[in-house]
Amino acid sequence: MKRKPLISQKEFASRREQLMHMIGDNAVAIVPSSSLLIRNRDAEFPFRQDSDFLYLTGFNEPEAIAFFIPNREQGEYILFCRERDPKAEQWVGRRAGIEGAQKQWGADDAFPIDDIDDILPGLLEERSAVYYNTGNDVNFDQQVMSWINTVKNKVRSGVHAPQEFISLPLILHDMRLYKSPAELRAMRYAAKTAVAAHENAMRACKPGMMEYELEAEYLYQFKKAGMEPAYTSIVGGGENGCILHYIENNQPLKDGELVLIDAGAEYLGYASDITRTFPVNGTFSEAQRSLYQIVLNAQKAGIAAAKPGNTWDQPHTAALRVLVEGLVEVGILSGDIDTLIEDKSYAPYYMHKTGHWLGLDVHDVGDYKVDDEWRLLEPGMTLTVEPGLYISPADEIDEKWWNIGIRIEDDVLITKKGNEVLTRKLIKEVKDIEAHMAQ
Numbered sequence: 001m002k003r004k005p006l007i008s009q010k011e012f013a014s015r016r017e018q019l020m021h022m023i024g025d026n027a028v029a030i031v032p033s034s035s036l037l038i039r040n041r042d043a044e045f046p047f048r049q050d051s052d053f054l055y056l057t058g059f060n061e062p063e064a065i066a067f068f069i070p071n072r073e074q075g076e077y078i079l080f081c082r083e084r085d086p087k088a089e090q091w092v093g094r095r096a097g098i099e100g101a102q103k104q105w106g107a108d109d110a111f112p113i114d115d116i117d118d119i120l121p122g123l124l125e126e127r128s129a130v131y132y133n134t135g136n137d138v139n140f141d142q143q144v145m146s147w148i149n150t151v152k153n154k155v156r157s158g159v160h161a162p163q164e165f166i167s168l169p170l171i172l173h174d175m176r177l178y179k180s181p182a183e184l185r186a187m188r189y190a191a192k193t194a195v196a197a198h199e200n201a202m203r204a205c206k207p208g209m210m211e212y213e214l215e216a217e218y219l220y221q222f223k224k225a226g227m228e229p230a231y232t233s234i235v236g237g238g239e240n241g242c243i244l245h246y247i248e249n250n251q252p253l254k255d256g257e258l259v260l261i262d263a264g265a266e267y268l269g270y271a272s273d274i275t276r277t278f279p280v281n282g283t284f285s286e287a288q289r290s291l292y293q294i295v296l297n298a299q300k301a302g303i304a305a306a307k308p309g310n311t312w313d314q315p316h317t318a319a320l321r322v323l324v325e326g327l328v329e330v331g332i333l334s335g336d337i338d339t340l341i342e343d344k345s346y347a348p349y350y351m352h353k354t355g356h357w358l359g360l361d362v363h364d365v366g367d368y369k370v371d372d373e374w375r376l377l378e379p380g381m382t383l384t385v386e387p388g389l390y391i392s393p394a395d396e397i398d399e400k401w402w403n404i405g406i407r408i409e410d411d412v413l414i415t416k417k418g419n420e421v422l423t424r425k426l427i428k429e430v431k432d433i434e435a436h437m438a439q
């Protein structure tokens with residue numbers, strides 16, 4: 001089997017080093033893992049690690065806390081985690097344990113998570129600032145405060161407790177915004193799997209199928225590649241394609257309607273996020289084709305504007321203009337293009353932005369504005385470009401457009417020269433879709 005991309009321990013170590021360099025020698029940083037979540041009664045959802053924690057540690061267990069303490073002689077990266085426990089492990093699965101945390105996962109020191117209240121306060125002494133994701137989880141906020149209070153209670157021994165609490169995302173999420181070559185290999189692999197899965201679903205589609213049957217076609221491909229869906233995916237036939245976050249996926253797919261699939265695979269935590277819209281019976285009607293072509297032209301304009309030196313907002317404004325021009329051309333809107341844009345007259349048919357950052361989270365972290373200005377796009381950033389049109393029934397609109405919902409979404413890496421569309425191999429031209437579905 002071909003070797004699959006991996007993130008090396010060296011890369012995790014260099015991310016930690018960079019983080020510690022940025023917070024400085026007077027500070028510490030604390031990053032908790034995700035917790036297991038109950039689905040119902042005593043059954044749990046599959047575990048998904050917190051993306052910040054995963055980014056810094058690669059450690060994929062719950063009940064763990066990573067602690068970073070720059071320039072501590074005995075070691076700067078401390079991992080609190082579950083101890084080995086053969087009995088528990090026979091029931092609920094293997095654990096790295098204290099030794100594994102150090103040997104396999106590169107912790108300088110590791111301690112049982114159950115001992116954290118005894119150990120962690122001592123590590124806070126004489127540090128002035130604590131970086132963590134403040135206000136994200138009230139229970140964790142309380143836990144941090146209780147560690148701080150333990151240090152404060154030693155004030156008469158001359159010990160100083162940290163006085164400053166700084167939002168870790170401020171720096172960590174900026175790091176996550178720029179993808180490394182290894183991260184891009186993972187994202188390309190997730191994209192490639194999702195492309196093949198979408199193609200498969202498109203080919204399998206027939207009138208009379210249920211939306212979930214189409215869902216099964218691509219989920220099968222994700223699983224076969226050892227991947228999970230990066231988010232709860234959407235299969236919306238006809239009017240369901242106009243519901244932006246439709247996830248029931250339980251209606252029949254009807255002859256003559258379009259179907260919208262928004263589904264991406266996740267590899268090593270890295271998401272792909274693809275939407276394609278195609279005719280259930282394999283042939284676009286005239287009305288579907290003309291709206292589809294508008295969205296496709298808008299998407300191409302958006303992708304062309306996704307290049308270094310442009311701002312975050314430029315792909316959106318480029319795509320939006322093409323959408324509005326198209327809506328005027330087909331008679332759904334009328335008037336001056338600039339005025340229609342300024343007045344947001346398009347909003348009943350296009351009510352979302354044209355994309356988002358993509359990475360360990362499908363809607364990835366990173367600021368979209370810096371100092372109140374749209375951020376400049378830079379090489380290494382990854383984002384989606386996903387314009388759409390959604391025409392709900394309304395008196396003022398010709399019936400032929402009703403219930404047409406279309407979105408086309410690709411994943412784009414900003415490069416030095418422009419961009420690379422990570423999902424470019426997935427067909428989207430009308431003629432290519434019709435030819436593929438006729439096979």
Ligand code: GLY
Pocket residue numbers: 231262263273356362386409
């Ligand atoms: N699949 C979520 C999104 O497209 O943003």
Ligand code: MN
Pocket residue numbers: 273355356384386409
């Ligand atoms: Mn998206």
Ligand code: MN
Pocket residue numbers: 262263273274275409
């Ligand atoms: Mn999507």
